[in-house]
Amino acid sequence: MPEGHKTHFLAREHHALLAGEPLSVSSPQGRFSTDAKKVSGKHLASVSATGKHLFYEFEGGSIIHVHLGRYGKFRRHKSPAPEPVGQVRMRMTASEVCIDLNGPTTCRVIDHEIKRSVIDRLGPDPLAGGRKTEVWNNISQSGQPIGALLLDQKVVAGVGNIFRSEILFEAGLDPHLPGTGLSKEAFDRLWKSLKRMMTVGLKHGKIIAVTSKEAGMPLAKIPEERRFRVYGQTECPQCSTLISSVEIASRRMYVCKHCQV
Numbered sequence: 001m002p003e004g005h006k007t008h009f010l011a012r013e014h015h016a017l018l019a020g021e022p023l024s025v026s027s028p029q030g031r032f033s034t035d036a037k038k039v040s041g042k043h044l045a046s047v048s049a050t051g052k053h054l055f056y057e058f059e060g061g062s063i064i065h066v067h068l069g070r071y072g073k074f075r076r077h078k079s080p081a082p083e084p085v086g087q088v089r090m091r092m093t094a095s096e097v098c099i100d101l102n103g104p105t106t107c108r109v110i111d112h113e114i115k116r117s118v119i120d121r122l123g124p125d126p127l128a129g130g131r132k133t134e135v136w137n138n139i140s141q142s143g144q145p146i147g148a149l150l151l152d153q154k155v156v157a158g159v160g161n162i163f164r165s166e167i168l169f170e171a172g173l174d175p176h177l178p179g180t181g182l183s184k185e186a187f188d189r190l191w192k193s194l195k196r197m198m199t200v201g202l203k204h205g206k207i208i209a210v211t212s213k214e215a216g217m218p219l220a221k222i223p224e225e226r227r228f229r230v231y232g233q234t235e236c237p238q239c240s241t242l243i244s245s246v247e248i249a250s251r252r253m254y255v256c257k258h259c260q261v
């Protein structure tokens with residue numbers, strides 16, 4: 001599932017590619033046809049992201065709301081667009097480019113009031129000015145394990161399954177530790193890691209947990225298989241202990257039981 005860095009990355013990219021133009025919006029697959037007609041032909045004013053949600057705001061106040069979920073994927077083509085591939089829920093066509101969306105969890109047209117209610121249900125988004133003190137309040141008042149809290153979009157918006165493993169490893173924290181048992185000092189480390197990794201992820205359009213110093217090369221050159229320290233890995237890069245996988249909040253995460261205590 002794309003995590004928050006990717007949603008913000010897509011918002012920036014799609015804003016640069018599509019905003020300021022009238023868009024032709026359609027649904028080759030048919031499931032979004034009725035809503036597509038509400039915005040097709042209108043100027044796209046802006047594209048923004050909060051957590052894992054994308055909002056395409058059109059003149060007149062209509063907004064396309066997209067949540068990619070686990071399987072949602074965008075494909076970009078040059079205009080004129082080729083024949084749709086697979087189940088294309090939404091196709092947005094501008095003068096130069098065409099963007100197809102397949103398999104999202106959510107793709108609908110909403111107004112500002114509904115957008116507000118979507119955002120109100122989310123916790124602070126660290127990439128959209130979300131406040132550290134609010135995240136601390138959400139975490140420190142919960143008896144849930146920190147590994148589950150980080151995935152809860154009401155606690156902090158945008159963190160997904162890869163980030164939680166990598167952030168907790170960098171901060172040296174056991175994912176089973178309850179929020180109420182986390183010291184302020186440990187939370188400060190966690191927040192620092194979270195901000196660093198999400199900012200790097202936004203810049204590069206993918207999660208890169210290792211630093212350029214560790215990898216011995218610039219971040220942009222790090223090969224795919226060397227981006228993570230623990231996620232999907234077998235051996236801890238710090239102590240060489242075997243990495244364990246544990247299930248928390250119904251998803252598998254990765255832990256070094258020696259370094260994360």
Ligand SMILES: [Zn+2]
Nearest residue numbers: 236239256259
């Ligand atoms: Zn270790």
